[in-house]
Amino acid sequence: MSGAYLFDLPGLTPYREALALQRSLAGAVSQRAIPDTVILLEHEPVVTLGRRADEDAELHLPDGIDVEVVETDRGGKSTYHGPGQLVCYPILDLNRHGRDLKKYVRDLEEAIIRTLARFELDGERIDGLTGVWLTTPAGPDTSLASVGVWDSARARPARQSEVQRRERSAEPGSARREPSALGGGGPRKIASIGVHASRWVTTHGYALNVDLDPAPFTQWITACGLEDAQFTTIARELGSPLSVDDARPAAAEAIAEVFGLELEALPADEGAGFWPQPVHDRLAAR
Secondary structure (H helix, E strand, O other): OEEEEEEEEEEEEOHHHHHHHHHHHHHHHHOOOOOEEEEEEEEOOEEEEOOOOOHHHHEOOOOOOOOEEEEOOOOOOEEEEOOOEEEEEEEOEOOOOOOOHHHHHHHHHHHHHHHHHOOOOOOEEEOOEEEEEEOOOOOOOOOOHHHOOOOOOOOOOOOOOOOOOOOOOOOOOOOOOOHHHHOOOOOEEEEEEEEEEEOOEEEEEEEEEOOOOOOHHHHOEOHHHOOOOOEOOHHHHHOOOOOHHHHHHHHHHHHHHHHOEEEEEEOHHHHHHOOOOHHHHHHHOO
16 A cells, blocks of 8 residues: 545636646646646536547537536546536556556446445446446436437437447557447446546546536437447436435545545645645635
């Protein structure tokens, strides 16, 4: 076990503030000024585009939707973040954990799978697709909601056919499966992964759908480049509400187990001793 910080941000954090925080922490981790650091947070609504995103093909915001769109340096394609989704940004020095990005992504998947197991859900990997999926039968309330039925007359009709596109992994050279192998209504994506590493220090991470309307994944964007994919949440699968705060302890415990970390929680509202960041000013103003 190695010592690490846990930066558990309350409330909703604007995406650009979180990105600035990640970069400053990554600089400190790369210089060995601080140990590995794990950030847990919820974002304000935002669409982010990875390095392989095709904006023309993947972005189709309905009229009247006012949401920020941010280009990023992470791997992968487009995704949506918003309230009800737990986002985990591990700032890890892979010189301590193995200089292997493919293994790192698989380890993130393992951390998500262990988090879901604490809620008695069986998260799975699908060969060739990055992220975590559920393939066991869904509850009675998930059949339409999981593919995204937006409640605005201006939104596009929900699409419910089988996965038409393949999602490429966040790292190069990964194997891919033909979309027909996924079946017409089984796999439901519950967590997405997109990472970046510079000098073997990681930024970005994973987003786990806890309790939110998944419609933006299909009605606003073609999330992860997956045409007509199904998306779900922990709450929908359990058939009962669940807050992001309920999921935070399980996520922290799981990532600590997988990466061999002994997490020390930092007081996020005091800036945790780091140089000033916009997020610190916002928290101090509360």
